[in-house]
Amino acid sequence: MTAPSTRGFPEAEYRTRTTRAQEEMAEQGLDGLLLMTEAEVTYFTGFQTLFWQSPTRPWFVFVPHAGKPVAIIPEIGAALMRQTWVDDIRTWCAPCPADDGISLLTELLAPCTKIGIMLGHETHLRMPLADWNRLMAALPGLQVTDAGPLVQGLRMVKSDAEITKLAQICAIGSATFAQVPAFAQEGTPLDAVFREFRRAALAQGADGAPYVVGAAAQGGYADVISPPDGTPLAKGDILMLDSGMVCDGYYCDFDRNWAIGRADDMAKRAYDVLWRATQAGIAAARPGTTCQALCAAMNAVIAEIQDSGGDIGRFGHGLGLQLTEQPSLAGFDATVLQENMVITLEPSVSYGDGLMMVHEENIVVTPAGGRLLTTRAAPELPII
Amino acid sequence: MTAPSTRGFPEAEYRTRTTRAQEEMAEQGLDGLLLMTEAEVTYFTGFQTLFWQSPTRPWFVFVPHAGKPVAIIPEIGAALMRQTWVDDIRTWCAPCPADDGISLLTELLAPCTKIGIMLGHETHLRMPLADWNRLMAALPGLQVTDAGPLVQGLRMVKSDAEITKLAQICAIGSATFAQVPAFAQEGTPLDAVFREFRRAALAQGADGAPYVVGAAAQGGYADVISPPDGTPLAKGDILMLDSGMVCDGYYCDFDRNWAIGRADDMAKRAYDVLWRATQAGIAAARPGTTCQALCAAMNAVIAEIQDSGGDIGRFGHGLGLQLTEQPSLAGFDATVLQENMVITLEPSVSYGDGLMMVHEENIVVTPAGGRLLTTRAAPELPII
Numbered sequence: 083m084t085a086p087s088t089r090g091f092p093e094a095e096y097r098t099r100t101t102r103a104q105e106e107m108a109e110q111g112l113d114g115l116l117l118m119t120e121a122e123v124t125y126f127t128g129f130q131t132l133f134w135q136s137p138t139r140p141w142f143v144f145v146p147h148a149g150k151p152v153a154i155i156p157e158i159g160a161a162l163m164r165q166t167w168v169d170d171i172r173t174w175c176a177p178c179p180a181d182d183g184i185s186l187l188t189e190l191l192a193p194c195t196k197i198g199i200m201l202g203h204e205t206h207l208r209m210p211l212a213d214w215n216r217l218m219a220a221l222p223g224l225q226v227t228d229a230g231p232l233v234q235g236l237r238m239v240k241s242d243a244e245i246t247k248l249a250q251i252c253a254i255g256s257a258t259f260a261q262v263p264a265f266a267q268e269g270t271p272l273d274a275v276f277r278e279f280r281r282a283a284l285a286q287g288a289d290g291a292p293y294v295v296g297a298a299a300q301g302g303y304a305d306v307i308s309p310p311d312g313t314p315l316a317k318g319d320i321l322m323l324d325s326g327m328v329c330d331g332y333y334c335d336f337d338r339n340w341a342i343g344r345a346d347d348m349a350k351r352a353y354d355v356l357w358r359a360t361q362a363g364i365a366a367a368r369p370g371t372t373c374q375a376l377c378a379a380m381n382a383v384i385a386e387i388q389d390s391g392g393d394i395g396r397f398g399h400g401l402g403l404q405l406t407e408q409p410s411l412a413g414f415d416a417t418v419l420q421e422n423m424v425i426t427l428e429p430s431v432s433y434g435d436g437l438m439m440v441h442e443e444n445i446v447v448t449p450a451g452g453r454l455l456t457t458r459a460a461p462e463l464p465i466i
Numbered sequence: 467m468t469a470p471s472t473r474g475f476p477e478a479e480y481r482t483r484t485t486r487a488q489e490e491m492a493e494q495g496l497d498g499l500l501l502m503t504e505a506e507v508t509y510f511t512g513f514q515t516l517f518w519q520s521p522t523r524p525w526f527v528f529v530p531h532a533g534k535p536v537a538i539i540p541e542i543g544a545a546l547m548r549q550t551w552v553d554d555i556r557t558w559c560a561p562c563p564a565d566d567g568i569s570l571l572t573e574l575l576a577p578c579t580k581i582g583i584m585l586g587h588e589t590h591l592r593m594p595l596a597d598w599n600r601l602m603a604a605l606p607g608l609q610v611t612d613a614g615p616l617v618q619g620l621r622m623v624k625s626d627a628e629i630t631k632l633a634q635i636c637a638i639g640s641a642t643f644a645q646v647p648a649f650a651q652e653g654t655p656l657d658a659v660f661r662e663f664r665r666a667a668l669a670q671g672a673d674g675a676p677y678v679v680g681a682a683a684q685g686g687y688a689d690v691i692s693p694p695d696g697t698p699l700a701k702g703d704i705l706m707l708d709s710g711m712v713c714d715g716y717y718c719d720f721d722r723n724w725a726i727g728r729a730d731d732m733a734k735r736a737y738d739v740l741w742r743a744t745q746a747g748i749a750a751a752r753p754g755t756t757c758q759a760l761c762a763a764m765n766a767v768i769a770e771i772q773d774s775g776g777d778i779g780r781f782g783h784g785l786g787l788q789l790t791e792q793p794s795l796a797g798f799d800a801t802v803l804q805e806n807m808v809i810t811l812e813p814s815v816s817y818g819d820g821l822m823m824v825h826e827e828n829i830v831v832t833p834a835g836g837r838l839l840t841t842r843a844a845p846e847l848p849i850i
Contacts, residue, residue, distance in 0.1 A: 138783065213586075
């Protein structure tokens with residue numbers, strides 16, 4: 083079991099994040115950032131709770147142009163927030179549909195001229211839209227701009243301390259995947275495979291394995307986001323498990339494929355192409371390369387057997403406090419890779435009659451190319 | 467292990483849900499409902515995937531005034547959606563920041579005059595706000611009203627088939643809690659207790675135990691939403707575990723308390739008051755009672771030792787496809803209980819120097835009062 087020796091970060095980590103945000107806010111003339119989603123609240127404060135799973139209560143953090151973040155949160159979270167580096171904690175007794183933090187926010191934001199919130203791609207408004215509209219009506223002079231690129235841009239590049247945590251959960255994930263042949267055999271129901279996989283992840287030291295999807299079917303699978311049913315694994319199945327596990331707030335996200343008993347040539351060929359596409363991605367993942375170019379490097383290998391890469395929409399993504407975060411390894415994403423970005427390489431390919439295969443590793447971008455955080459998948463489709 | 471014999475529901479379940487929504491839509495003159503959050507998409511379609519954990523892609527379902535729901539979803543979900551009763555599935559290759567479903571939605575909604583979305587309490591806009599604004603700008607004549615009460619009102623009252631699933635996950639939860647004394651003992655680190663608890667839940671048949679929070683401290687705890695640290699359980703600690711486990715999409719949500727080695731009188735007294743407050747709640751949970759009145763019935767017992775009930779904000783809530791859903795057992799909620807609502811009773815009390823205790827059961831509202839889905843907690847604080 084690989085439990086973390088220390089949880090959380092020293093205060094300096096949060097101070098650096100906040101200072102960097104404030105430098106960019108100054109360039110954009112922002113009085114502050116209003117944030118309300120789990121990853122952003124955690125990023126700037128260190129506040130970690132599973133309570134986000136309840137949709138009932140909104141949570142807010144305001145990062146001012148100078149000084150520490152301000153928390154505007156339900157009273158139920160005050161004790162936990164007081165353990166973070168945040169000093170200014172303003173609470174209300176939530177839920178309170180008549181005023182779920184809106185008057186507190188109105189008072190806080192009244193002196194501001196221009197703030198940023200996250201408006202764009204990969205963001206949600208984690209508060210009722212009617213409450214947002216009320217807040218805006220109460221602050222008619224306030225200018226609101228999109229701070230998505232600012233926050234997502236900061237979060238993309240990881241600190242050494244974050245990379246240590248990501249390496250840890252990737253090691254836990256790798257150790258868990260290594261156990262799969264011990265409990266996934268011909269005749270094992272697929273839902274039992276999922277169950278044992280989750281139990282193994284916990285035993286290896288994951289705080290949880292919230293994301294476990296996969297499939298098993300003759301010669302290959304047609305779908306990569308389904309829950310399992312009780313169908314027993316059969317000779318000739320291709321089994322795929324994809325998992326996001328988490329430890330101390332940081333995720334791994336990778337998958338593995340196995341053939342049960344035997345594999346046909348089409349599946350072996352798909353696996354080989356994906357393995358080599360990933361290898362090309364690892365080699366290309368250097369600072370200065372664009373996400374588009376990294377995607378193209380993998381696609382050049384996929385092109386041996388297919389014109390385009392299936393229905394996933396991209397060949398990888400950022401990884402950190404979220405299972406998936408910016409950037410995207412896709413033709414639309416011109417983000418330039420920087421040292422210490424942590425990303426997934428996730429090429430996919432369609433083959434046969436509606437079948438597909440996925441293959442995924444997690445890496446850190448370095449001047450020498452991608453440094454693997456995951457134990458590299460076997461170069462040939464493993465047969466159980 | 468109590469794995470479900472059958473997953474999902476027959477098509478009639480979804481047809482009934484849709485027809486009921488359409489009857490209310492007719493009364494309100496709505497051309498349809500645009501839904502985008504996991505519970506609502508699942509409720510009307512049966513589509514179940516853990517892929518919602520990735521914030522990258524939006525998912526939409528439109529429930530028209532007549533006929534089956536229409537899915538407007540990323541292509542990666544098409545194969546899974548085709549397994550549901552939905553016929554009209556419109557997809558795009560997501561992520562696509564330039565047009566993440568917006569032109570498909572614009573085309574679909576163009577003939578509409580008035581639609582409902584969920585705008586109010588306990589709802590989020592699970593799409594980028596900028597995309598929502600673009601959609602509204604593209605449909606300048608469209609009237610959008612709050613369909614939150616319509617959808618939440620339907621979801622509050624469970625079908626017999628839903629209650630069967632809720633009873634199953636509550637039984638799994640009860641069996642898991644019964645095992646806690648076997649692995650939570652003086653000297654056991656709290657994070658190891660959490661880990662074994664999650665593993666036990668999986669072994670009992672839960673698909674997952676995504677929500678496990680709790681605390682352990684001398685004489686009582688001060689916080690009920692924290693992750694654990696590695697502090698060993700010590701004689702005199704009060705240990706609390708609160709868990710949302712899930713099976714086939716339906717949640718239990720309840721907690722248990724234990725004393726390690728010994729309990730002081732204050733903790734025993736708090737436990738006794740909460741146990742009896744819950745008993746009063748069970749007796750009062752009949753159709754026709756308001757949530758306010760049910761809350762007051764519990765509070766009348768709490769009043770023996772405290773004026774108000776701590777910082778949780780309410781004494782229970784709805785339960786189903788979400789860990790917490792409407793209604794709230796609180797002074798602000800005038801919802802009238804109906805037969806077959808499934809709710810948590812969750813009184814809490816503050817005592818001593820900043821300590822608190824919580825106590826929670828899950829029940830179905832019946833004419834004879836609350837029918838327990840959970841195995842009732844012991845009437846006296848159990849000592850391990």
